[in-house]
Amino acid sequence: MANSNFVNETLDVIIIGAGSAGLSALREVRKRTEQFVIINGGPWGTTCARVGCMPSKLLIEAANAFHRRTTFETFGIRGADQLMVNMTSVMQRVRELRDDFVASTLKATEVLGTKAISGRARLLNPNQVLINDKKLTAKKIIIATGSHPIVPAEWHLPENRLLTTDTLFEQKTLPTRLAVIGMGPIGMEMAQALSRLGIKVTAFGSNKQIGGLTDPHVNEVALDLLSQEFPLYLGERAKVVWEPGENCVRIRTSEVDIAVDGVLAALGRRPNIDHLGLETLGVPLNEQGLPPVNPTTMQIADLPVFLAGDASDYKPLLHEAADEGHIAGLNAVREEMICFTRRTPLGIVFSDPSITVVGNPFRSLNHNETVIGEVRFDHQGRARAAQSNKGMLRVYAKSASGELLGAEMCAPAGEHMAHLLALAIDQSLTVRDLLGMPFYHPVLEEGLRTALRKVAVQLPAISESDLASCDAFNVAALD
Ligand SMILES: Cc1cc2nc3c(=O)[nH]c(=O)nc-3n(C[C@H](O)[C@H](O)[C@H](O)COP(=O)(O)OP(=O)(O)OC[C@H]3O[C@@H](n4cnc5c(N)ncnc54)[C@H](O)[C@@H]3O)c2cc1C
Ligand SMILES: NC(=O)c1ccc[n+]([C@@H]2O[C@H](COP(=O)([O-])OP(=O)(O)OC[C@H]3O[C@@H](n4cnc5c(N)ncnc54)[C@H](O)[C@@H]3O)[C@@H](O)[C@H]2O)c1
Numbered sequence: 001m002a003n004s005n006f007v008n009e010t011l012d013v014i015i016i017g018a019g020s021a022g023l024s025a026l027r028e029v030r031k032r033t034e035q036f037v038i039i040n041g042g043p044w045g046t047t048c049a050r051v052g053c054m055p056s057k058l059l060i061e062a063a064n065a066f067h068r069r070t071t072f073e074t075f076g077i078r079g080a081d082q083l084m085v086n087m088t089s090v091m092q093r094v095r096e097l098r099d100d101f102v103a104s105t106l107k108a109t110e111v112l113g114t115k116a117i118s119g120r121a122r123l124l125n126p127n128q129v130l131i132n133d134k135k136l137t138a139k140k141i142i143i144a145t146g147s148h149p150i151v152p153a154e155w156h157l158p159e160n161r162l163l164t165t166d167t168l169f170e171q172k173t174l175p176t177r178l179a180v181i182g183m184g185p186i187g188m189e190m191a192q193a194l195s196r197l198g199i200k201v202t203a204f205g206s207n208k209q210i211g212g213l214t215d216p217h218v219n220e221v222a223l224d225l226l227s228q229e230f231p232l233y234l235g236e237r238a239k240v241v242w243e244p245g246e247n248c249v250r251i252r253t254s255e256v257d258i259a260v261d262g263v264l265a266a267l268g269r270r271p272n273i274d275h276l277g278l279e280t281l282g283v284p285l286n287e288q289g290l291p292p293v294n295p296t297t298m299q300i301a302d303l304p305v306f307l308a309g310d311a312s313d314y315k316p317l318l319h320e321a322a323d324e325g326h327i328a329g330l331n332a333v334r335e336e337m338i339c340f341t342r343r344t345p346l347g348i349v350f351s352d353p354s355i356t357v358v359g360n361p362f363r364s365l366n367h368n369e370t371v372i373g374e375v376r377f378d379h380q381g382r383a384r385a386a387q388s389n390k391g392m393l394r395v396y397a398k399s400a401s402g403e404l405l406g407a408e409m410c411a412p413a414g415e416h417m418a419h420l421l422a423l424a425i426d427q428s429l430t431v432r433d434l435l436g437m438p439f440y441h442p443v444l445e446e447g448l449r450t451a452l453r454k455v456a457v458q459l460p461a462i463s464e465s466d467l468a469s470c471d472a473f474n475v476a477a478l479d
Contacts, residue, residue: 012036013138013139019146021309055094087174091173117131119131182267184211185347188349196229202260218409238251240263290312293312296327312324353377353391355409365396373454453471
């Protein structure tokens, strides 16, 4: 990308970071002014497309396609034991499609000419940025610098033994024995996918709750299902030590001491704010080094500066980063700030069964005012037909009105049911509103209906002439 011609003018907007948040801000800024630049410090093409959402889902799809063979015998299909993975080809496909996704994101900045600047920006004050030894001045600045994987300094592993999602998808082949450390969304997704592709995965997590779940009942089911696929050691920080004599990495906890060939660090991500000059803004920074941000405007305190995407650490998810870029981009080119209502929270981990948290998580509920309905998928008709009959879903509603509050699940097709519930929560629908709507047969959503019915029986009775009061058959084939 080009170097800037804009040294002596005052720009309307400087955007720092060309990830999903930065590109979303760019879209709004470009509609309203030509006086802008967008600066990007690392590779162009966004974290999501290059090393995040997209390549991780590509790897998961390959893993799940291969894993499906474990049900073939039950379906009456023979010969599954002859199938094998060619890891080099798997990784090649991941990169080929990934490159295609990256190319599509590059189109947004390729057309900008000198308005797209490569280099690491540093703030000098709320209106000035230092980039490639030049000072640029702007009425507004949007910071959208993303985040990076955390790797503990004390690990001291040789480069070829330590993977993060920044390097995983570049590998031509993968280690035979791999420790995945950290069981948040990234650790869970990658541990299961790599294990399903035949790598001997051992997983570790300091937290006993996995994948962002807060409901202990759903967490227990998720743990039970995952630990049938690979060993999981939770509840303490693992010690990671390079043993050159043994040519391996040793992972030690109070429970276990194992040798592996490599480690995937999935310990969380830190906002890219080091050396960014946030201290020059003159506002207090929290212990993480982050300034106060209004999530409805993305403005930092009352400054002409905005913080969006993973860098804000508000909700480090793609759709939230895109929203935050949109909000910051619009507000940066307006006199009057618009306050946006943020979306119903929705988090999906693409494990199998998928883990989702929608609306208010279990942890945030006032249990005196909440009723809960749950379903297990072990006997659910459609799930049994597909050999995907495992998992649990729990829905939460207000006991006074039946209004849906949230749900957590580890369930087949959880990603779709979570969207359905997010739409319902967004519209302030009650459990009875939902039960009055159509549920086709036989679908996995009938499992969700069972959980809703279990909430409904705890609510005050309604008229028998309302279809929402229609009861279950209590027969696997029909519910
Ligand atoms: C493995 C993985 C899987 C994921 N899966 C999902 C998923 O399935 N669903 C989902 O919703 N989310 C997922 N996420 C999260 C999602 O990818 C992020 O929330 C999103 O990409 C963040 O976008 P961003 O614009 O904030 O940051 P980025 O896309 O990282 O953009 C920030 C840009 O700023 C640049 N930059 C940094 N510092 C400077 C500087 N000083 N000067 C100039 N430029 C700078 C960086 O080089 C980068 O290009 C996943 C993340 C990972 C890592
Ligand atoms: N499907 C998705 O939507 C998706 C997928 C991947 C990532 N993401 C986003 O990316 C963000 C980062 O994901 P993540 O999973 O890396 O982070 P995370 O912070 O969600 O989870 C990290 C986990 O590592 C554990 N941990 C930390 N230090 C440890 C140590 N020394 N030893 C063992 N365990 C340790 C933590 O207890 C935590 O459970 C998520 O918050 C999510 O928003 C989303």
